[in-house]
Amino acid sequence: MADRDAARPGAGQDAAEATVTFTLDGREVTARKGEMLIAAAERAGTFIPRFCYHPRMSSVGVCRMCLVEVSGPRGATLQPSCFIEATEGAVVDTLSDKVKKAQDGVLEFLLVNHPLDCPVCDKGGECPLQDQTLAYGPGESRFVEEKRHFEKPIPVSELVLLDRERCIQCSRCTRFASEVAGEAQIDFIGRGEEIEVNTFPDLPFSSYFSGNTVQICPVGALTAAPYRFAARPWDLDQVESTCTTCAVGCRVAVQSSANRVTRLLGIDSDPVNHGWLCDKGRFAFEAVNDGDRVTEPMVRIDGELTPVTWHEALERVADGLRSAAADGPEGIGFIGGARLTNEGAYAWTKLAKGVLGTDSVDAQLGDGLPAAAVLGLPRATIDQAATAATVVLLAGDLREELPVLYLRLRSRVVGGDLSLVELSPQATASTPFASVSLRYRPGDAAGLARAMVDDTASLPAGTDPAALAEARRLTGSGPVVVVIGRPSLAEDGRLVAEAARILAEARPDCRFLPALRRGNVLGALDMGMAPGVLPGRVDLDDARAWFAREWDTVPERAGRDTVGMLRSAAGPAAGGSGDPDPTVRVRALVLLGADPTGDLPDARLAGEGLDGAEFVVQVASSTAALSTRADVVLPAAEAHERPGTTTNIEGRVTRLGQKLVPPGQAWPDWMIAAELASHLDADLGLDSLHGVWDEVERLAPAYRGITRSVLEAAGGDGVVAPLATSGVGISRRSVPGPLDPIAFPGVESVERQGAPPRAGFAESPTAVTTAAVATGGEGGAADASGREDGGTEGDGPPARPPLLGVPADLGAPRVPPTDSYTSRLVASRRLYDRGAAVAASPALAALVPEPPVRVNPHDLDDLGVAPGGDVLVRTATASLVAPAVADPSLPRKVVAADFNLPLAGGSIADLIDATAPVTELRLETP
Amino acid sequence: MAVTDAPRIVTSRIGFDDSHTLERFLATGGYEGLRKALTMTPEAVAHEVDAASLLGRGGAGFPAGRKWSMLRKNPVSYLVVNGDESEPATFKDHLLVERDPHQLVEGVLIAAYALQVSQVFVFLRGEFALGLERVQAALNDAYAHGAVGEDIFGSGFSVDVVLHPGAGAYICGEETALLESLEGKRGFPRIKPPFFPAAIGLYGEPTVVNNVETMSNLPWIIRHGGAAFAALGEGRSTGTRLFALAGHVRNPGVFEIEMVKTTFADLIHAPVLGGGIPHGRELKAFIPGGVSAPWFGPDQIDLPLGQDEVAAAGSMLGSGSVVVMDDHTCAVRAAWRITKFFSRESCGQCTPCREGSGWLERIMERIETGSGREEDLDLLLDVCDNIAPGLTWPPQQTTICVLGPSIPSSIGSAIQMFRDEFLVHIKEGGCPYG
Numbered sequence A: 001m002a003d004r005d006a007a008r009p010g011a012g013q014d015a016a017e018a019t020v021t022f023t024l025d026g027r028e029v030t031a032r033k034g035e036m037l038i039a040a041a042e043r044a045g046t047f048i049p050r051f052c053y054h055p056r057m058s059s060v061g062v063c064r065m066c067l068v069e070v071s072g073p074r075g076a077t078l079q080p081s082c083f084i085e086a087t088e089g090a091v092v093d094t095l096s097d098k099v100k101k102a103q104d105g106v107l108e109f110l111l112v113n114h115p116l117d118c119p120v121c122d123k124g125g126e127c128p129l130q131d132q133t134l135a136y137g138p139g140e141s142r143f144v145e146e147k148r149h150f151e152k153p154i155p156v157s158e159l160v161l162l163d164r165e166r167c168i169q170c171s172r173c174t175r176f177a178s179e180v181a182g183e184a185q186i187d188f189i190g191r192g193e194e195i196e197v198n199t200f201p202d203l204p205f206s207s208y209f210s211g212n213t214v215q216i217c218p219v220g221a222l223t224a225a226p227y228r229f230a231a232r233p234w235d236l237d238q239v240e241s242t243c244t245t246c247a248v249g250c251r252v253a254v255q256s257s258a259n260r261v262t263r264l265l266g267i268d269s270d271p272v273n274h275g276w277l278c279d280k281g282r283f284a285f286e287a288v289n290d291g292d293r294v295t296e297p298m299v300r301i302d303g304e305l306t307p308v309t310w311h312e313a314l315e316r317v318a319d320g321l322r323s324a325a326a327d328g329p330e331g332i333g334f335i336g337g338a339r340l341t342n343e344g345a346y347a348w349t350k351l352a353k354g355v356l357g358t359d360s361v362d363a364q365l366g367d368g369l370p371a372a373a374v375l376g377l378p379r380a381t382i383d384q385a386a387t388a389a390t391v392v393l394l395a396g397d398l399r400e401e402l403p404v405l406y407l408r409l410r411s412r413v414v415g416g417d418l419s420l421v422e423l424s425p426q427a428t429a430s431t432p433f434a435s436v437s438l439r440y441r442p443g444d445a446a447g448l449a450r451a452m453v454d455d456t457a458s459l460p461a462g463t464d465p466a467a468l469a470e471a472r473r474l475t476g477s478g479p480v481v482v483v484i485g486r487p488s489l490a491e492d493g494r495l496v497a498e499a500a501r502i503l504a505e506a507r508p509d510c511r512f513l514p515a516l517r518r519g520n521v522l523g524a525l526d527m528g529m530a531p532g533v534l535p536g537r538v539d540l541d542d543a544r545a546w547f548a549r550e551w552d553t554v555p556e557r558a559g560r561d562t563v564g565m566l567r568s569a570a571g572p573a574a575g576g577s578g579d580p581d582p583t584v585r586v587r588a589l590v591l592l593g594a595d596p597t598g599d600l601p602d603a604r605l606a607g608e609g610l611d612g613a614e615f616v617v618q619v620a621s622s623t624a625a626l627s628t629r630a631d632v633v634l635p636a637a638e639a640h641e642r643p644g645t646t647t648n649i650e651g652r653v654t655r656l657g658q659k660l661v662p663p664g665q666a667w668p669d670w671m672i673a674a675e676l677a678s679h680l681d682a683d684l685g686l687d688s689l690h691g692v693w694d695e696v697e698r699l700a701p702a703y704r705g706i707t708r709s710v711l712e713a714a715g716g717d718g719v720v721a722p723l724a725t726s727g728v729g730i731s732r733r734s735v736p737g738p739l740d741p742i743a744f745p746g747v748e749s750v751e752r753q754g755a756p757p758r759a760g761f762a763e764s765p766t767a768v769t770t771a772a773v774a775t776g777g778e779g780g781a782a783d784a785s786g787r788e789d790g791g792t793e794g795d796g797p798p799a800r801p802p803l804l805g806v807p808a809d810l811g812a813p814r815v816p817p818t819d820s821y822t823s824r825l826v827a828s829r830r831l832y833d834r835g836a837a838v839a840a841s842p843a844l845a846a847l848v849p850e851p852p853v854r855v856n857p858h859d860l861d862d863l864g865v866a867p868g869g870d871v872l873v874r875t876a877t878a879s880l881v882a883p884a885v886a887d888p889s890l891p892r893k894v895v896a897a898d899f900n901l902p903l904a905g906g907s908i909a910d911l912i913d914a915t916a917p918v919t920e921l922r923l924e925t926p
Numbered sequence B: 001m002a003v004t005d006a007p008r009i010v011t012s013r014i015g016f017d018d019s020h021t022l023e024r025f026l027a028t029g030g031y032e033g034l035r036k037a038l039t040m041t042p043e044a045v046a047h048e049v050d051a052a053s054l055l056g057r058g059g060a061g062f063p064a065g066r067k068w069s070m071l072r073k074n075p076v077s078y079l080v081v082n083g084d085e086s087e088p089a090t091f092k093d094h095l096l097v098e099r100d101p102h103q104l105v106e107g108v109l110i111a112a113y114a115l116q117v118s119q120v121f122v123f124l125r126g127e128f129a130l131g132l133e134r135v136q137a138a139l140n141d142a143y144a145h146g147a148v149g150e151d152i153f154g155s156g157f158s159v160d161v162v163l164h165p166g167a168g169a170y171i172c173g174e175e176t177a178l179l180e181s182l183e184g185k186r187g188f189p190r191i192k193p194p195f196f197p198a199a200i201g202l203y204g205e206p207t208v209v210n211n212v213e214t215m216s217n218l219p220w221i222i223r224h225g226g227a228a229f230a231a232l233g234e235g236r237s238t239g240t241r242l243f244a245l246a247g248h249v250r251n252p253g254v255f256e257i258e259m260v261k262t263t264f265a266d267l268i269h270a271p272v273l274g275g276g277i278p279h280g281r282e283l284k285a286f287i288p289g290g291v292s293a294p295w296f297g298p299d300q301i302d303l304p305l306g307q308d309e310v311a312a313a314g315s316m317l318g319s320g321s322v323v324v325m326d327d328h329t330c331a332v333r334a335a336w337r338i339t340k341f342f343s344r345e346s347c348g349q350c351t352p353c354r355e356g357s358g359w360l361e362r363i364m365e366r367i368e369t370g371s372g373r374e375e376d377l378d379l380l381l382d383v384c385d386n387i388a389p390g391l392t393w394p395p396q397q398t399t400i401c402v403l404g405p406s407i408p409s410s411i412g413s414a415i416q417m418f419r420d421e422f423l424v425h426i427k428e429g430g431c432p433y434g
């Protein structure tokens, strides 16, 4: 069994759920059928001590700490309460003398060989062994012999160290590795007292999820290199927040001391991360602490960025933007936004679209999907994907891009009844457990989708008919969720979106989960940071009148996306990269926490665009990400330094916690926009973070009803936008999660607004007060919160604009046929790349790989190059020589490489043409 | 050899030099039992075994017929034969696999037919080099002879038998650890409930696990009928049983003896059996059923070799090994050695056994080597009590499997029977036996 979806959505609410009644310490208690005694007792307010039990993993019953007396045919016997189910009529005693003696005995046994080096142990102070010894253990030790010794510590990976002497053999780490991560790279060796956790010889525990083992180890046996000896737990302060390293939005406890983040721990959010984090999310905080931070506003003077006051900097920006808008507001473009909070994104959208009047705003950097598709396709939650009959993966490798989403889906495939249909140009980490993997050449995604839903459609070349038939069968009935992202950065996003559109049209009940990876990219899109849309998932034209009520202006026509802005800025100089709409050239670019040079798949276009722009403003937090082309740099607060909200791939809105004071003069992102507006002689009307949110809730249709009080009541799990009458957006964890200090040691005093205290855990998850959330879903019927809409609705038009629906036409480009000499490029992502977050985190930076180019073995053969040898990859405009390996998962004439990673011989971004539907290339011998 | 005139049931061919060959086997009634069984209904075969009251010979002594009948409620998927025999002083299956491998194969086939399984795994201790060779040869012969495989003897019944060598861990004799091992995993015992092999066994399917000797009795039972078997012995302990006699006797070895009708005194002293204690020494103590069992003193030597009789006296016949200690034996050292065995062989999975076994071993070592303290006796018993609460027999357990609560048996017996000897060790700072 794998990571447990303890509460399938709706399961808890099911009144007909089967229950059993048993006697617990003399009182009658009701348990769910199949529930383990330990969990049933806990919900009934009786905590049974434990070590090996973990609510998110299968029970093994090995530590024997949870023994209770259960009466049976042969009288009462000691049974592990984590391993036997509550049964009707059972009589359970957790307090008898026999139980107490057993607990005492187990703890004494555990301490027999345990080194008492608590003073120098990272777990000291938050250690389940310490704590439970105090509560249930013997007062003194009767052991006088020599303890077992091991060499200590040994590294099991670059990030994790193991002190085998401290290990209590609970198998949490090994179970996590094999069951949850599916990477059984650590296991027990030896037996008896000599048993130890270890890796296989010369094979490190190289999992993206290794940090979780450190967090769930109930002793200090596993330690994380970045935290080892760094702090004592009692010196740490904590806030609850959401990880914005990617868009999964895992719930985290951010712990700090002396205004430095010391570590991040996963919080068990039932709908999202189940307590798990990926190592990037867990360890990237080092960038906040130690990455070279931008701390002052700077203006380029004589080629050098020179510190100035905020006033000077903003004046300079205002001047620059004004002159760029001389021919029209579209002369200004805004690129980026995924690093902003929702509040920041709204403020910048309002500045761009509502003050300056330009619609050229794009939070994505040519690596995403058309906003119309992301915002218009019916959205799925992670739970809906996990509990669907079939998930169609039409995205990059989820383990590389959205790691914890990968865990959630994997566990349901391996341990449940979810089928996976993968459409991808190359094998991914999900391929081994996918029911079907349909390989396609870049450009063929839409054709393949068409073939899946229409058996008269012609098959893209090379499609395996048997696999297609199986894919059709699996998607033919039952709930289907499509995870849609970018299988390749060298394939126009509209082609993939078109595939999704086809599936949505053919299967209207199909739901979609966008696999966009940048932190708050979904929040930024929701806040209107894309051309053609306005905040709240509405179309620019539909919503113009609605926003015109409150905004100074609203753009008259749709603007350019990032690629369009850069092409326009590059101007005639950019040979071939002409602007499809040359009326107003982009002259100023505002980079919002983004740098196209590293982030845009097409390096040449990025360079030409920035070079061509007359004026470049960059809002940045890390000097590592500074553009050499920036004329003005405005320092922004980073994650953990600013409160606000964020929105994940599901549309789930959660609150961010502020733990640190921003360094130097860095400001929260929304405030920079508001101040800049005043330098443009406008008033953004936003003077507090709460004020921004109140306006979002009031104006952005998809966020209607998500008031601050609703968010507060929803606690760490947040709410999914748009709120629906069914209350689907709110799920309440039904397993003991963060409050269980043994399951997630170190996570303390977690924010659990609205959740009843453990002792009073309700039998079925209660929805947050229905009145607070049950507003009309899409289109909005009654506003059950009781708040009137300022009377405007009653005054007639403008009416609240409708939410975007399935787009009718995405303008997907036609893919020209290729000749037999031409290959197509697949550019994929890796979790650890040259991005700023990894670069500035020493622990992670060391893990950045340098993978070779991958080629179909027959193609490599035809070329006469031995695997590992160099190939020459040539496009119409560029070429590079790099080592190549054979990858049998690739179709013929497909060449794959990883984006934004070191590659001997250059960078794959030099080859990608973002303006072409697919990047075509020739493979030659160097 | 037997002191009663009961027939030899499982050792009838042992006298022949070529007892392991198909020729000898066929010349001495080989496969008659199987041929007969194939003419009966599976139910009728199982009924004979039930009527025989054949108690499992692997240690727990559960009636084979009852085990099978419980399984008849849901179809059995696998039969697994336990030949791991790794307990010190236990070597009776060793004899059967080396000297009469065909009899084992025939028994296995009869059981497979009765249970209607089509796949059998025979798990043999890895160190049984000759046994593995001979059982493999017997299986190959049997395939060639038409006794195993497709359509056995034209009956329409088909079964495959796979021989699987163990990898050297005692714990893999515990049936659920054995199943884990067969599945290619670490030999960690499973937790019962719910992992009773009959319910959730090999690959999660209902599975019968039986001992080598249990299987080897089946050809005779089918040939002569369950009633003939039940006529031997007394009460629940019917038929004959193999006893591996070890320790301070003139003739250590394996003896087939009619149950209950024979006593420990007969086994140890009868000239045709143990032949008495050599060097004119006296009996100090004996272990009636393998090193997991509590010890008996000379006063219990007249107990009959019957399962319930021995149980009533507070121990067990267990694995069929009887260890004799003469009066020159140091009880502390004997118990220490046994504890050391368990500590090395604990699978390490559950806390009380993993940590308790090592701790008990250290305390015993201290006492034996002269660093004992008087309070160590209470400590030993209390640590034992934390593994086997109440120190009752049969034991309760805080552990996953019964290896853990086997550890207190010898320590508890040694302290209870020879407390003074412990005190001498402690006072004199060493072992009085040198």
Ligand SMILES: Cc1cc2nc3c(=O)[nH]c(=O)nc-3n(C[C@H](O)[C@H](O)[C@H](O)COP(=O)(O)O)c2cc1C
Binding pocket: B055, B056, B057, B058, B059, B060, B061, B062, B064, B082, B083, B084, B085, B086, B087, B170, B171, B172, B173, B174, B175, B176, B209, B210, B211, B212, B214, B401, B402, B403
């Ligand atoms: C630690 C331990 C070791 C065991 N070793 C063996 C063994 O080597 N051979 C055996 O047949 N049974 C052994 N058993 C007993 C088996 O678990 C099981 O009861 C037996 O194989 C069932 O067969 P039977 O019913 O024919 O006796 C052992 C049990 C334990 C707890």
Ligand code: SF4
Binding pocket: A166, A167, A168, A169, A170, A171, A172, A173, A174, A197, A213, A216, A217, A218, A219, A221, A222
């Ligand atoms: S290292 Fe920690 S988590 Fe792993 S088995 Fe040991 S105590 Fe348990």
Ligand code: SF4
Binding pocket: A243, A244, A245, A246, A247, A248, A249, A250, A273, A276, A277, A278, A279, A280, A281, A282, A402, A403, A404, A405
């Ligand atoms: S999966 Fe994404 S949100 Fe979760 S911890 Fe990793 S980077 Fe953070």
Ligand code: SF4
Binding pocket: B171, B188, B189, B345, B346, B347, B348, B349, B350, B351, B353, B354, B399, B400, B401, B402, B403, B404, B405
């Ligand atoms: S009692 Fe001993 S052998 Fe049995 S499971 Fe526990 S540790 Fe392993």
Ligand code: FES
Binding pocket: A049, A050, A051, A052, A053, A060, A061, A062, A063, A064, A065, A066, A067, A080, A081, A082, A083
């Ligand atoms: S045995 Fe139940 S918690 Fe470890």
